[in-house]
Amino acid sequence: MNPKSNFLFKIPIMFMIVFFVIPLALTVVWSVFERTMFWMEPAFTLFSYENFFFSSRLENFLSSMMHSSISVIFAFFIGFPIAIFIRRRVKKVAQHRVMLLFILPFMVSEIIRIFALRPILSRNGVVNSFLMDMNIIDSPFSIFVFTPTGVVIGEIVSFLPFMIFSTFLALEAIPNYIFEVCSDLGVNRKRMFLDIFFPLAAPGLFAGSVFIFVNGIGIALIPTILGGPGSVNAGLIATQAIIALDFPLAMAVSAIMMFTLMGLLYIGHRLFNLTKLLEPIS
């Protein structure tokens, strides 16, 4: 390898060190600092972790993980069939155009996308009005918004494209002849799903699930706009700690969140070998 290409090879490594490893290390270091009135000072104390694990923050964190997990499950049942449909039923030349449709919502600011759900899901919103006009219900449902259900709906609507993209990418790598062979051998749909689609799409499904889970526990907007009284996730816990000028606590929450997610990624990689997502199937 000549020196020039050797240097180029190091760029991604340097990028990861500067923008991931160092900030992560600093987050952990700062999380054990002592809080002062307006900032923090060097020390070694686990008070912030104690403050997290032995308070209601842990309960908030766990409930946000539960809501995110529910969102992942729903996104799987909605997104996976869509990805299969696009891969199998849409003409090859049109597949990427259809995928482009799912990118369009991302052209609009996230806060607007989330806020726009309120007039649809609220008591006087479009859904309730429709149901009442059709005489399906007598009084409006209150559960669509300002409840955990609202948070889950918001997460699914916001992050479903991640599940569709990553699963489609995994399915796209499956050569057509595999489907043709299955068809020639008379493999039924159930076996095709269980033996072909699901295992080969597993890395994509896992990647999509991680995206949704991470965003679900980290993005504070959704519980703020669609959650009930005091609905919080890990991102909001950290934000509130910063607002309260408790920087070590904010760092501790961030560190806990990062280690939780890195642990999940490690388990996922061991189970599904995520590098497969980028490898063509031969």
Add this chain to the structure above:
Amino acid sequence: MLKTTRRKFLKNSALVAASASMSQSFIMEAMAADPLKIWTIGVAKVTKTWDEMGKQAGVPLVYSAKSGSADQAIQKFFVGDGQKLYDAITDNGGGQEDAMSDNKAIVPLDVSRIKNWKNLIPAYKEGNVAANTIRNRKGEIVGVPYISNADSMAYNKSKVGGDIDTWDALFDSQFKGYAAMQNDSGPTLTTTAVYLKESGKQDIVNPSDMSKSEVKGVCQFLIDMKKKGQFRTFWDGFGNGVDLLASEEVLVSSCWEPIAVIAAKKGADIHYGTMKEGHQTWNNVWMLTKGGKQRGQEENFYKLMDLYLSPWFGARTLANLGFTPQMTGVNEYVDANPSDFDAKTKANIAERLKNKADRMAVKGNSWQNLYPKELRAYQDWWAKVQAA
């Protein structure tokens, strides 16, 4: 050969000194011609653009948006580059000005250079209720108040069937699922404490600076209410608060007055009451940064403060957003400018001024405190309220 005599030396020294002082004043003047870099909240503007505000003050302005939360200023000035970036900033009086002054982020003001200082309402005179909200711990004036209020409850009059004058309504089961409070421990706990104290439900000495056990009592009350399904949500952000009232998703909400004003403009029958138990009172003040003074921006700052203490500003902030003017002479100004204020606006202004006077006069009012002694207890118990 160069010969130096005492006369030549003195003459040259005088020339150097004169030129230095001239260049100094030239530099200061040139700097003062620079725009004043302000960091403030959107509601500090009563015209369509900041350019118009600058023209009215006779000061070119460069505006940067700031949130209402106190932590932002602390971070920007104590750990960030706030001194380099901003000449003048706004923040909450009664806590923040002390913190900023203690850390030398802001400088004492020479109020004799603010022509309209004489207009300032008496509440800020030494010894009066709001005096220490514009002074540092040494008693020096470091802030110029421009808006204030006594935060109360907004209610949908036609839906609740009449006027409301007690916080009881917020916790009344007849509005179960139709009540909201702010998603912020400070105002929500203080407002609830004012209610619990004044209605005799709990023993609380100072709702703005509660002890650990008092914080616990207030939060347990809120947790109980939350578990009973009293609250539809805790609102966060101006637009969110407006939307909840305007869409009639909630019918009673503790909130800022501008939220009620804008929600009413959107068509809902929203009124802003006077609660007999009391309110959380607060103000927002302008401060001159140390960096701003070093860059020669004092004159520009004082000119801008003249605008903020003029009835021109007071009448507009009251008419547009419902904030309390900090100067006298607003009614006279409105009367003298009928082309700017139609009969309806004039009536609104008169009504709001009267309501504000009523609210400010309630005995149980409690001033906003950003840094209560048991801040950690506030935060920890607030997390429990959220988790409940």
